[in-house]
Amino acid sequence: MNPSPYLLLTPGPVAVPSFVREAISQQTMQHHSQAFYDFYEAFLNKLKYLFQTQQTTLAMIGNGSMGMEALISSLFWEQDKVLVVSMGKFSKRWANYVRLLGLNLLEIEINWGKTVSPEQILQVLEKETEVKGMILTHCETSTGALLDIEEIVFAVKQKYPSILAVVDAISLVGALPFYFDDWKIDAAVVAAQKALMNPTGTCYFALSEQAVAQLQPSDAGDARNLYNYYHAAQKNSYPYSPPVQLFYGVNAVLDYMINKKLPVIWNETLVASRTFKKFVLENKGLIWSELPSDSLTTFSFPDQDMTQLKAACIANGVEMSGGQDDWKGKIMRISHLGLYDTSVITKAMEVILHNINLKKY
Amino acid sequence: MNPSPYLLLTPGPVAVPSFVREAISQQTMQHHSQAFYDFYEAFLNKLKYLFQTQQTTLAMIGNGSMGMEALISSLFWEQDKVLVVSMGKFSKRWANYVRLLGLNLLEIEINWGKTVSPEQILQVLEKETEVKGMILTHCETSTGALLDIEEIVFAVKQKYPSILAVVDAISLVGALPFYFDDWKIDAAVVAAQKALMNPTGTCYFALSEQAVAQLQPSDAGDARNLYNYYHAAQKNSYPYSPPVQLFYGVNAVLDYMINKKLPVIWNETLVASRTFKKFVLENKGLIWSELPSDSLTTFSFPDQDMTQLKAACIANGVEMSGGQDDWKGKIMRISHLGLYDTSVITKAMEVILHNINLKKY
Numbered sequence: 029m030n031p032s033p034y035l036l037l038t039p040g041p042v043a044v045p046s047f048v049r050e051a052i053s054q055q056t057m058q059h060h061s062q063a064f065y066d067f068y069e070a071f072l073n074k075l076k077y078l079f080q081t082q083q084t085t086l087a088m089i090g091n092g093s094m095g096m097e098a099l100i101s102s103l104f105w106e107q108d109k110v111l112v113v114s115m116g117k118f119s120k121r122w123a124n125y126v127r128l129l130g131l132n133l134l135e136i137e138i139n140w141g142k143t144v145s146p147e148q149i150l151q152v153l154e155k156e157t158e159v160k161g162m163i164l165t166h167c168e169t170s171t172g173a174l175l176d177i178e179e180i181v182f183a184v185k186q187k188y189p190s191i192l193a194v195v196d197a198i199s200l201v202g203a204l205p206f207y208f209d210d211w212k213i214d215a216a217v218v219a220a221q222k223a224l225m226n227p228t229g230t231c232y233f234a235l236s237e238q239a240v241a242q243l244q245p246s247d248a249g250d251a252r253n254l255y256n257y258y259h260a261a262q263k264n265s266y267p268y269s270p271p272v273q274l275f276y277g278v279n280a281v282l283d284y285m286i287n288k289k290l291p292v293i294w295n296e297t298l299v300a301s302r303t304f305k306k307f308v309l310e311n312k313g314l315i316w317s318e319l320p321s322d323s324l325t326t327f328s329f330p331d332q333d334m335t336q337l338k339a340a341c342i343a344n345g346v347e348m349s350g351g352q353d354d355w356k357g358k359i360m361r362i363s364h365l366g367l368y369d370t371s372v373i374t375k376a377m378e379v380i381l382h383n384i385n386l387k388k389y
Numbered sequence: 390m391n392p393s394p395y396l397l398l399t400p401g402p403v404a405v406p407s408f409v410r411e412a413i414s415q416q417t418m419q420h421h422s423q424a425f426y427d428f429y430e431a432f433l434n435k436l437k438y439l440f441q442t443q444q445t446t447l448a449m450i451g452n453g454s455m456g457m458e459a460l461i462s463s464l465f466w467e468q469d470k471v472l473v474v475s476m477g478k479f480s481k482r483w484a485n486y487v488r489l490l491g492l493n494l495l496e497i498e499i500n501w502g503k504t505v506s507p508e509q510i511l512q513v514l515e516k517e518t519e520v521k522g523m524i525l526t527h528c529e530t531s532t533g534a535l536l537d538i539e540e541i542v543f544a545v546k547q548k549y550p551s552i553l554a555v556v557d558a559i560s561l562v563g564a565l566p567f568y569f570d571d572w573k574i575d576a577a578v579v580a581a582q583k584a585l586m587n588p589t590g591t592c593y594f595a596l597s598e599q600a601v602a603q604l605q606p607s608d609a610g611d612a613r614n615l616y617n618y619y620h621a622a623q624k625n626s627y628p629y630s631p632p633v634q635l636f637y638g639v640n641a642v643l644d645y646m647i648n649k650k651l652p653v654i655w656n657e658t659l660v661a662s663r664t665f666k667k668f669v670l671e672n673k674g675l676i677w678s679e680l681p682s683d684s685l686t687t688f689s690f691p692d693q694d695m696t697q698l699k700a701a702c703i704a705n706g707v708e709m710s711g712g713q714d715d716w717k718g719k720i721m722r723i724s725h726l727g728l729y730d731t732s733v734i735t736k737a738m739e740v741i742l743h744n745i746n747l748k749k750y
Binding site: 038040042043044049050054056058060089090092093094097121122124125128219221227229230246247248249250251268271272274349350 | 415
């Protein structure tokens, strides 16, 4: 049960549990010290469990956008041809960023809320040569739509093993099944303020050997180049001033996840999501995505002003998000990330039901 | 008095006071909310006091290096000619970064520990045309050497008013006198883990109108472009997921500084520095910089293995830094940043004296 009567149920930031808040309030430590090296080594190892990988994990100061920029600018160079599936606010951002870097952008643009099949991607790839990588958004937070990463990466890597599969897993890793190694992903990023239930300010990466081989030195002072983080991590150190307290907080959640076991947490997310989605449908509401993620639900009710409903829910102590850009005013989004129990979802449903009824009758 | 018997006296990170640790342990808030906009508006205003400016202030996720990169990449474009005074590990990093961005680097490289006069800079500028900006490091943390920013910027701007004066004030703002407007600086950055006594993870900027006029849109998803932060700040919002709890911590220190008054804090730094520097000289030690900053002291003792002395001090509960790169093993560095009283400096001096004597007799 959330300790506060006020429920923050936006798909990031997620309410920070008290054990995390306690962890980040610990004193800092010098990073040029054995104590830090020991901590950081163990920390990077725990991240391997989170991503389900035995390959490289890294940590960096940044939010999700900064993390994706670091990935894209560290893995691709000059005229590299990079395919991006753009299907909402954030994936569109990665497409624009690829263009901004002067890379050769190959964009598959699909309508908000829609998903794309492995076949559609293969069709595009068949017409191209020398595609260096593809950037996929596992869960597009602006719409709640999923890509079936397992299927897509399997299909593409089978035919084009040299294409790097880069996955924005920002609002999914830790909440739902994600198998970096088994799914043959080459690079993934997650941000602290999502399923890791931490303050915004850090992001975390998994990199395959194939991805690591693409890293190139630029300059030691190029703080966006993951080469520097990889290189420093070989000595269990961080190449700049590290965000020590933010690492403490994420470390506490990794311990929690290791103890509780990821499948148990994944299942909790699933139960919350399915309960909520069933509630929406039973009340004649609409789930807005073709392949909806279970890390959030994007929904609306007929004849219901969603901006007004969102405000009414906030007035009743439950904060959810509205739509962004194209979907502004049309939808609401509720997060299923973080410490969740049935009382949380029950409260959210009660508040929504109460306010729909108020409007309707 | 530092509450712990263990004293962290490295020139970053600085020990985080308990009132800051309490502030960052508060619950997060949604950033697309009036509560956040109100908080952020007041927060950016308090930063004006810190920098002593009535112009623009901004906040960003990042450490000092990421902050300098954001400044350099946001203010200069394409073939802009940019002068960098390189005088130690960090200022050299800014020179390399200017080169990496493909800008036209004009480097004044001076020996570690040395400073540069306004005349030397003017001499270089006289031979050049169309210099767009100059990057100055107020206190070079790797050596403890100062640049006299007030004198240099005054001299240069009088003759070349269009040259942007960009100042790395990372390890100085908040600890020692710094007058952004009066000194006619165009852009400055400070990092949270220095005089702001906060966890590493955020950096803060002041920008003159002349600097703001140089900002250019790239893409909304370019999280290193300060244009996006400036643009969002017009509506009291942050363009990406903001580091809410880290802002809470810095906000608490800004309140502390506003209540205590900056000159009182600046004077405490000065007293600690002078006391320590006098102690070094009285014990036949050496202060390693031509124009030493009072935010830290870089020192050595004759016939003393400084690596050994540093280790001995840590064993006695006082952690200071050693030298970096060229100065590795040759020096020690003690910070005068943060919550400081005479007992802290006394303890540090006692421990040093104890260990010098052990070696000598």
